[in-house]
Amino acid sequence: MRVVVSGGGTGGHIYPALSLIKEIKKQNPNAEILYIGTEKGLESELVTREGIPFKTIHITGFRRKISAENVKTVLRFLKGTRVSKKMLKEFNPDVVIGTGGYVCGPVVYAAAKLGIPSVIHEQNSVPGLTNKFLSKYVNKVAICFDQAAPYFPKEKVVFTGNPRATEVMNVDAKAGASSVGLDQNKKTVLIVGGSRGAKPINDAFLSVIDEVSSKDYQILYVTGSVHYDAVLKKVEEAGSPRNVIIKPFIHNMPDVLGAVDLIVARAGATTLAEITALGLPSILIPSPYVTNNHQVKNARSLEEGGAAIVRLENEMSGIRLLEDIDSVLSKKESWESMHQGALKLGVPTAANDVYQLLKDVSS
Known part of the structure; x- marks a missing residue:
């Protein structure tokens, strides 16, 4: 062939x-x-x-x-x-x-x-x-x-x-957790704004960094290389909370996805294919800078299936972000419902x- x-x-x-x-x-x-x-x-x-x-x-x-x-x-x-x-x-x-x-x-x-x-x-x-x-x-x-x-x-x-959905089905979650220094005994939230990052998501996260430090879950924050130094400086000024890990980029993303419990991300098609294949609950913040506003429509399809919470960029704040994360991770029933909703949409x-x-x- x-x-x-x-x-x-x-x-x-x-x-x-x-x-x-x-x-x-x-x-x-x-x-x-x-x-x-x-x-x-x-x-x-x-x-x-x-x-x-x-x-x-x-x-x-x-x-x-x-x-x-x-x-x-x-x-x-x-x-x-x-x-x-x-x-x-x-x-x-x-x-x-x-x-x-x-x-x-x-x-x-x-x-x-x-x-x-x-x-x-x-x-x-x-x-x-x-x-x-x-x-x-x-x-x-x-x-x-x-x-x-x-x-x-x-x-x-x-x-x-x-096709990207198939690739994440063979992930090595243990290797993924180890590669970025995650504590496998803690619930994990992955926040990622795409390969170049997303400043509005960065700003929302940094505005509540003090509150984040008291949470019983850990956050893996992928800033994008453009924003890495600025975000890392702010996190260090906040005392470098032990439950916050900052990375500029992740090359083995499928493995890392297998090691997390919740993702906060844009709504690109590849990301959504990966997380639905894994049944990973999500908080989606669609990029408003794409043709035909297709990320909003992508995200709404997951929201309608009970797999995601969708927040438009102009609705996003640090407090709302933490409230949304807590609403998913604090109740096992909420997480399981979103998990099942994502699996139903996965291929x-x-x-x-x-x-x-x-x-x-x-x-």
């Missing part, structure tokens, strides 16, 4: 692709993979680090306002399509899958025009422009939220879930489901 995978821009598009590739290689060790991304995107670092064959095209996204830059984008798309066709003819794949981001546009479109079976994978509840465009040309559209279905041709939609077989879809489409 020969598969071309394309996805880029953010980890939310790249990590599901990497999880899918691992599943393909697990089930079909002889499978050959080619990843097509951009040279400057995050995928160039993450994909090559995994030793996956990687090629690049140059492409940018459309601006939502009328702009001369959009003319250049059209020209880049046309050139990217020509380059992609050449790559696809050389590699001769059985199937092509796009996991999101601008780079998928030329790659998947080229596959469709060459008659190569193709699939797009939409992680969010509200799809972006690229996947909406590509849905007209691909064979199937894999989705992770039922709310995304109306945006695509009904006959093409298949619910698979996010631990997602990587296999997407792999089987690729096999079906290519056969």
Whole structure:
């Protein structure tokens, strides 16, 4: 089996692709993979680090306002399509899958025009422009939220879930706890604002650092490298509470997730796939700075399923954050109800489901 995978821009598009590739290689060790991304995107670092064959095209996204830059984008798309066709003819794949981001546009479109079976994978509840465009040309559209279905041709939609969910099912919670210095006999709250952190969450947490020090649970706070020094200084000024651990970034996040009882986080699709697969209760603070406000819609789907508490950024304060944490951890019934709600929304077989879809489409 020969598969071309394309996805880029953010980890939310790249990590599901990497999880899918691992599943393909697990089930079909002889499978050959080619990843097509951009040279400057995050995928160039993450994909090559995994030793996956990687090629690049140059492409940018459309601006939502009328702009001369959009003319250049059209020209880049046309050139990217020509380059992609050449790559696809050389590699001769059985199937092509796009996991999101601008780079998928030329790659998947080229596959469709060459008659190569193709699939797009939409992680969010509200799809972006690229996947909406590509849905007209691909064979199937894999989705992770039922709310995304109306945006695509009904006959093409298949619910698979996010391949990243499968990866967290094999976590080593003990190793995760040890790697960041957690006391495994204490309940643990993980607070994380994404790879670059989130200043409003930082500010809320720091405003109640004195109250945090008296709690019987421990907090693992992942600040993002940009904010790490400032947050660490404030925590040290507060006496460096013994139940607070500060980290700039965590590379083994799936293992660490297996070691915590509650997560406070943004509502990116990959994060939600991970925590629902594990049945991890959450307090979600959606980023207001994303296209189509899709993080709010992602988060609301968990809230409706009883798996999460959702707080908009403009509603967030340190006191409210502590009240929400206490409301989940102080009552076993509350935690268990959210745990079960998350499990019901999780799709631990997602990587296999997407792999089987690729096999079906290519056969």
